[in-house]
Amino acid sequence: MPSSVGFASSSWRGLTRDAALAAFVMSQPTDFSGSSHLWALQNWLHRTRSILHICDIDPSHWTCLAIMQLIDAALTW
Numbered sequence: 001m002p003s004s005v006g007f008a009s010s011s012w013r014g015l016t017r018d019a020a021l022a023a024f025v026m027s028q029p030t031d032f033s034g035s036s037h038l039w040a041l042q043n044w045l046h047r048t049r050s051i052l053h054i055c056d057i058d059p060s061h062w063t064c065l066a067i068m069q070l071i072d073a074a075l076t077w
Helices: 012-027 037-057 062-076
Strands: none
Touching: 037 062
């Protein structure tokens, strides 16, 4: 993933985390229809930024661990 998006990985663990985060972000609901589409977009971007910030500070945070478990389960299903 490009570092300009905020992903910088120097290990396989980092690459796996980046892939898991990308998959999680892409799986988030994105309903931009109707008059509140700008608010929905801003809300989605804020949630995404919060998730990435938490995982950059503490990769062992429960949110990141839950994302990794979901990805592992999806890959082994």
